[in-house]
Amino acid sequence: MSLSVSQRGQDMPASPFRKLAPFAETAKEQGKHVYHLNIGQPDIATPPSLFEAVRKADIRVLAYSHGAGTDSYRQKLQAYYHRAGIEVDTEEILVTTAGSEAILFALLTCLNPGDELVVPEPFYGTYSAFAIAAGVTIVPVTATIDNGFALPPLADFEAVITPRTKAILLCNPSNPTGHVYTRAELEALLSLCQRHQLFLLSDEAYREYCYDGARATSALNLVGGEDYVVVLDTISKRYSACGARVGSLVTRNADVFQTAFRFAQMRISPPGLGMLLGEAAVELPESYFDENRAEYQARRDLTVRRLQAMPGVQCPVPGGAFYVMAELPVDDAERFGEWLLTDFSYQNETLMLSPANGFYQTPGLGTQQVRLAYILNLRDLDAALTCLEHALLAYPGRTLAPAAVQETAAMLS
Structure with missing residues (x-):
């Protein structure tokens, strides 16, 4: 052999x-x-104030942080989400090594190997990689270019749900299509998740970048979504800081949070200097x-x-x-x-x-x-x-x- x-x-x-x-x-x-x-x-x-925060930091030993991230950064993130109209506690925010780790932790937490994850396609290409790493099967529901890649009909989602289906994942605003899902589209998806007891995983990396006066609706603001919604986030695109590798997993579901936190503990801690950059980023004006x-x-x-x-x-x-x-x-x-x-x-x-x-x-x-x-x-x-x-x-x-x-x-x- x-x-x-x-x-x-x-x-x-x-x-x-x-x-x-x-x-x-x-x-x-x-x-x-x-x-x-x-x-x-x-x-x-990248805003110069982010680098200045690191240069001014009085650090003798760059030590491990708490597995969920430093208290100071989680408090800053809580304030950021508040300004974005999203009310969460620091105990509902898990700092991750970029949005990538948030995605992986969500899949490892919410799905078992062999389970199915429904995703509107076309989708962010690395979702496939994270699904393979987690032993999860992606089941696509196809959106079309003819209507600007709007959410496919709910009947198309219903048609692919099986006993192995455990979650729906989408990116809003979307990478790669740029479609911004409406509140009505998100509410319909949440209703579907409630009927079938599925998690709704919402990648919101581009929250600030909607055009023509539009604003993105966070899945965290959907009524009745407390047990179902897990938001995946990152500072990479928000602040043009892709190399900082700092993200977050945010959920009001205590079981999901605690399970994801155990994965976070096993990888020890998120990037220390990256969190300093993140703290400075939250201070930027609107x-x-x-x-x-x-x-x-x-x-x-x-x-x-x-x-x-x-x-x-x-x-x-x-x-x-x-x-x-x-x-x-x-x-x-x-x-x-x-x-x-x-x-x-x-x-x-x-x-x-x-x-x-x-x-x-x-x-x-x-x-x-x-x-x-x-x-x-x-x-x-x-x-x-x-x-x-x-x-x-x-x-x-x-x-x-x-x-x-x-x-x-x-x-x-």
Whole structure:
């Protein structure tokens, strides 16, 4: 018998937003400039006050903290949630190593190996990885681009619920679609969870970033959700602090909290310096979000306007987060994404995007769709979209009618 890695290791999928990275590195070595629209890493500067808090900290020994996080940070988080209109006690807040650990702890706490987790697709690609790590099976319910990836009909959820179903997971505002679930949609999901005794896991990493005057509804504010709702959160995107690796799991269900806390104790403690950054972040004024929200909305508007003007491209208007899902006139989005990096350049520039098949569980879906992250400044974003426009005309596997290609090429020349 030969040595072999675990089955869960073999099942672990490639990152849908990093799988083309080797081709991007080669393109850069060849002297091409690559615009990265593949991953949600904002170029907005992390607030200097976060770094200043660490520099000023009087620390002789960087020791373990309480497993649930420091009292001071949990108190600051309680104040943050209060300002966001969410009333929770510090004993209902578990600090985690980024939102990733919050997701994993929620799955390990709420589901047994072999249980089923219902998720609207397309969904954040790493949910698949955490489900594999927890021995959980994701059961998708498909949303469609035609209605902006709104919540699928409740009948579609009902149709896939079995005795093994234990929870529903969604991201609001959504990564990757940008859809902002309405209060009515969330209330309908909670009602479904109550009828079938399921947990409602709500990833709210992009809470502040809703556009056109909209605001996200937290699942924690749904009436009757105390026993059912578990919120997964992070400071990564909120404060452009992805490298801090500080998140939180928030629930009013005492059994869920205590069980998740036992997992937290076994990993000892969340990042100490990260929590100092987090404390400083909570002190930022509301104007910080107002300014960033306006900037992201301008980027969204540019992205959608440019995409919708490209022949053959279908692109709904996302209501939040900083992603857009678009359907392109190409034979295969992953092949197109690779070709962008290996065979194409416009004025010695190209772009990297995320093929959308990695955001779907159902085989065959998303093959012509991509996720674009509008996380670059307006000038770079416009240049990246110009590259995409020219690429769609030059790609050998394009599905545009020849007349449309010729007409668009004439306009660009």
